[in-house]
Amino acid sequence: MSCRAAARPSGILDRPSSEIIFDGSWPVPVPHARPITLTAAERRTLTALAYSHTAAYQQVIRARIVRDAARGHSNDAIARRHDLSVDTVRRWRGRFADEGFAGLADRSRPGRPPRLTPVQVAEVTALACQLPAETGIPLSKWSCPELAGEAVDRNIVTAISASTIRRILARDTIKPWQHQSWIFIRDPQFAVKANRVLGLYAREYDGVALGSDEYVISSDEKTSIQARCRCHPTLAPGVARIMRVNHEYQRKGALAYLAAYDVHQAQVFSHRNAKTGILPFMTLAEQVMTREPYASAKRVFWVVDNGSSHRGQAASDRLTKRFPNAVMIHTPIHASWLNQVEIYFSIIQRKVLTPNDFTSLEQVENRLTAFEQRYNATARPFRWKFTPVDLESLMARIERHKQKEQNLQQPAGCDHQPAALALAA
Numbered sequence: 001m002s003c004r005a006a007a008r009p010s011g012i013l014d015r016p017s018s019e020i021i022f023d024g025s026w027p028v029p030v031p032h033a034r035p036i037t038l039t040a041a042e043r044r045t046l047t048a049l050a051y052s053h054t055a056a057y058q059q060v061i062r063a064r065i066v067r068d069a070a071r072g073h074s075n076d077a078i079a080r081r082h083d084l085s086v087d088t089v090r091r092w093r094g095r096f097a098d099e100g101f102a103g104l105a106d107r108s109r110p111g112r113p114p115r116l117t118p119v120q121v122a123e124v125t126a127l128a129c130q131l132p133a134e135t136g137i138p139l140s141k142w143s144c145p146e147l148a149g150e151a152v153d154r155n156i157v158t159a160i161s162a163s164t165i166r167r168i169l170a171r172d173t174i175k176p177w178q179h180q181s182w183i184f185i186r187d188p189q190f191a192v193k194a195n196r197v198l199g200l201y202a203r204e205y206d207g208v209a210l211g212s213d214e215y216v217i218s219s220d221e222k223t224s225i226q227a228r229c230r231c232h233p234t235l236a237p238g239v240a241r242i243m244r245v246n247h248e249y250q251r252k253g254a255l256a257y258l259a260a261y262d263v264h265q266a267q268v269f270s271h272r273n274a275k276t277g278i279l280p281f282m283t284l285a286e287q288v289m290t291r292e293p294y295a296s297a298k299r300v301f302w303v304v305d306n307g308s309s310h311r312g313q314a315a316s317d318r319l320t321k322r323f324p325n326a327v328m329i330h331t332p333i334h335a336s337w338l339n340q341v342e343i344y345f346s347i348i349q350r351k352v353l354t355p356n357d358f359t360s361l362e363q364v365e366n367r368l369t370a371f372e373q374r375y376n377a378t379a380r381p382f383r384w385k386f387t388p389v390d391l392e393s394l395m396a397r398i399e400r401h402k403q404k405e406q407n408l409q410q411p412a413g414c415d416h417q418p419a420a421l422a423l424a425a
Helices: 038-052 057-070 075-082 086-104 118-127 144-153 162-170 190-201 276-287 312-322 342-351 361-378 386-410 420-424
Strands: 020-022 027-031 214-229 249-262 269-273 299-304 326-330
Touching: 020 162, 020 312, 027 249, 038 057, 038 086, 057 075, 075 086, 086 118, 118 144, 118 162, 144 162, 190 299, 190 326, 214 276, 214 342, 214 361, 249 276, 249 342, 269 361, 276 299, 276 312, 312 326, 342 361
Parallel strands: 214 299, 299 326
Antiparallel strands: 020 027, 214 249, 249 269
């Protein structure tokens, strides 16, 4: 035996030929691919993950590796199929064989040591939760770069990037660059008025079901609809191009659009005028109440907000005097969202008036009239989802808010009044 043959590791020549490859010098053992056997449930889970459009890409690739391995493909074939290295395929195949689905998750990594202490993170978060004006900064709201600069100016940190600020705030879902407006209910009869309106939408009035000859009309005005004639013609959409509307325009006047919407019949009646007022509103009421089935109806309820054209008891008396079967119902103050005609106005704004490119007010009126006819031909009643149960929940939240404010304002050492007594006072 030659010296070279004698130097080979013992046991190599005793291996089966399928486990030995010869490269001209030494036989090298080839590791066997780990066998993968799946249950029916595991196969379904892997298949769903392999074709997922929402899962992380790494998880999708790992699922495809295991799926192909379970089908009997070799590591080399799987690597070529997914453009991966053989080592990558071998790693995830082995992890799944040892640990199942838990093996496809990333291992915990120590990562870079944190550069900010918990106290610094808390101070940055507290700064973001303050209004800039309260800190003497002439801004209406914070942005991440401005927070980063302010944190350095206050010596909270020596240096910090806007992206680090963003990551800190993301942990608690704090977004000081956004805002949302709200309005507090100040109508003392809010619950009573709102419940009456919601009852009418459910075909009830003061707890009594409406008859077949009783109707509910939701009415309001959409003011200042302008005719804006663009200085250059609007370009229609094209291939890889959206509609283009010139920014410059000439004003061709404005009008008010008064609408009455039959809540349960999904029919719209309208009147257009140069401005709003008592006379235009009564003209709309005349248009509706002199036609059937409203002229001979037992009662026609008109749901309106508190606009100047139909505000207060005087407007209610005026309508009833002119039409004895008409009953005006006011929504609570600052609660026009309870008026269903506002939904129709939003449709008008989105489908008819935006983008606004009209050469004259006559063109605006013609467009509104044509759309109204089109709408009445196919419309169905709105699916109103705000119910009296939701109203009770809202009022309970308001009550809790009032009680919390009272407790905060109560002087030290004074007995707390019950919430009901305090509100009554």
